[in-house]
Amino acid sequence: MYQPYIRGKQFELIGIRDLTTTVLSPNKEKVSPIIEPVKDSSTLKTTLKELVSNDVNFTIIANPQVGSFRDIDSIFSAIKSSVGNSENYQVGIIFHNKIVHTKAIEILQKYSDVIPQLTIIHNSTFDNILDILKLYQEFFVIKYNVINLSATSKRYHRNFDENTRIELDDYFNSQSKNSDYLQVDESNFSEEHIYYKEEGFVGFADYLSIGEEYSETGFLPYAVAIHLSYADESNKIKIKHFVSDNNDDTSDIAGKFAEALDKLIAWCDQTNYTSVAIPIFREYHKNGHFPGLGTLKKLSLMNHIDLVLKLI
Structure with a gap:
């Protein structure tokens, strides 16, 4: 399973949209894009609709950590207007070092009608991570635990059900x-596509040939x-x-x-x-x-x- 991690800028979204019928849909059993929305745009909505109409699984992150799209109501409004009756997607939550889990769960419960399952992106480590996950699992199914290898400890992935583990790293030099x-x-x-199963993961993710670094504005x-x-x-x-x-x-x-x-x-x-x-x-x-x-x-x-x- 490959999960390309996309920052939702216009041309990245258009790229995903343009691939949907020709590349993603024929490979739907082995691909599931992760989209971190950075702007409330019509391109975001049309891209999600294209994925849904072609039955391509994806994760849409509800608490993006880059960009200007930080209003949770607007993010879920974009999701609601795009997914129709589909349940073939996940809502993603980034676990960062300032997250308040009780507050996050409270917000997610408010929108539970459009959360068929969760993807957790682990961008920080928590000593009590199993207890934290139990709090979420009281209300939601966690389909994927995406472990950012550069932001967590070496064996952190062992905390999670092996059927949910996805490794994520930035391999662009x-x-x-x-x-x-x-x-x-x-x-x-990278060579993760060769070895990820041997290393205890069901999938792998990367920031493509773009890299993790994010810039809001372009320049000549x-x-x-x-x-x-x-x-x-x-x-x-x-x-x-x-x-x-x-x-x-x-x-x-x-x-x-x-x-x-x-x-x-x-x-x-x-x-x-x-x-x-x-x-x-x-x-x-x-x-x-x-x-x-x-x-x-x-x-x-x-x-x-x-x-x-x-x-x-």
Whole structure:
């Protein structure tokens, strides 16, 4: 089971929506996206509706820790308006170090009619975690315990029913500037899709080829970088970084994209690599079209999910 962790910015949501019929639905037994909504938007609602209409399981987080979408009433209003009569989803709760569990349960009970089951995202450790979970389980079924490996202790996952354990980590090797990727070319990502069952999990989650770091606002970069996941000869996931060359200022972003895209297409031609995203990149290359930086992130996301689902 693969659970891609999506921050609900516009282009990430569009990427999930665009994958639903072609990639997610045919693989519905092995994929369940986690969506942390960051903004109350029509794109969020249409994405949830698309998942529901194609019977693709997902988790929608009710207490996001990033972004501006923090009003619990509005979040549940978005859920109610999107899911219809479906029960093939989970409401997610992030366990962070400032959460007041009695208050969280009280709020969840208020909306119990649209909570078929829960996903708990463990972003902090609690010594009495089993007692805490019992409080939630008095009212709700916990389907998944998603354990953030970088935020919990080494054996923390042993506290949870093995049939609910999902491992989560950030495997993207982020650089401070896009131009720094010129020195990297490619980086290791993960091999969790190979070993997660051996390590006692029923699934694994990652922040895709985007990374966990979240920024509310965008800015014009000096360099344009396209991050493309692929599998090496051992089926380990790596990421190629295709970067523009003329990076002295923030002018001519379209030209910088063309430079990065030239490198991507040449590599795909050389290796015969393809995915759901590559024909779209090829169309932009053929037409000399720059679709905007948000679309690059969307295509990177689509490529990554497509790749992982092929590997498992």
